[in-house]
Amino acid sequence: MADGLFGIHGSALEVRSQRMGVLASNIANASTPGFKARDLDFRTALGAVEAGNANGIDGAVRYRVPTTPSMDGNTVELSTEQTAFAENAVQYQTTLSFLNGRIGQITRALKGE
Template sequence: MSFNLDNYFGVHQDALTLRSQRNTVIANNLANADTPGFKSRDMDFREALANAGTQVGSGTRLRVTDGQHLGAGPADQVTLKYRIPLQPSQDGNTVEADREQAAFAENSVRYQASLQFLTGRITSIISALKGGNN
């Protein structure tokens, strides 16, 4: 019987990577909230996750062993898009701290949900390897 971890973990494996990258982007926006001319950016998570599922068709993941290697993970194909502010500022900065904080909080909750799902799956594998009732 064949056991494929990519199928067992589902989209949550790629979702963790993408949510982590999105938190970094949002944190960067918040850090530059007072920088004149800074343009707020974000990623379309659904689009990025859909693209991550079609990157490596065989389910084989490429491994990066050197920082100069080209990326092969789901986060390497993400296109960041500029946000259009609801209330443009005079200095050209498009960061809206309240929107960014809300997006960061929502993304963090979803990251935790995927992490808990994967933790449960890994616990199940460990239990099966130990013989079930150990």
């Protein structure tokens, strides 16, 4: 089964991908009046995916509390979102690299190398 081969990393990649979408939406709506910035609670979302409840990711989305709310009700703080996006992208790439290495090991083992 894939869980045995890849452990938690496949689920982590899925959650990181979902978080990237949430953060990208925040950045895209940085100037939209009334837009409320959101983020994905990684542990909650990972627990939901590991339990086989992909829809549980929606329950892991939380509204971000701004340091300085804007006058138009928008709670996106661009520097915070960009930093979170960059950190998540690095974590996504790290997880993907691990999985690619694991797939390479399995391929070599199957070929008898």
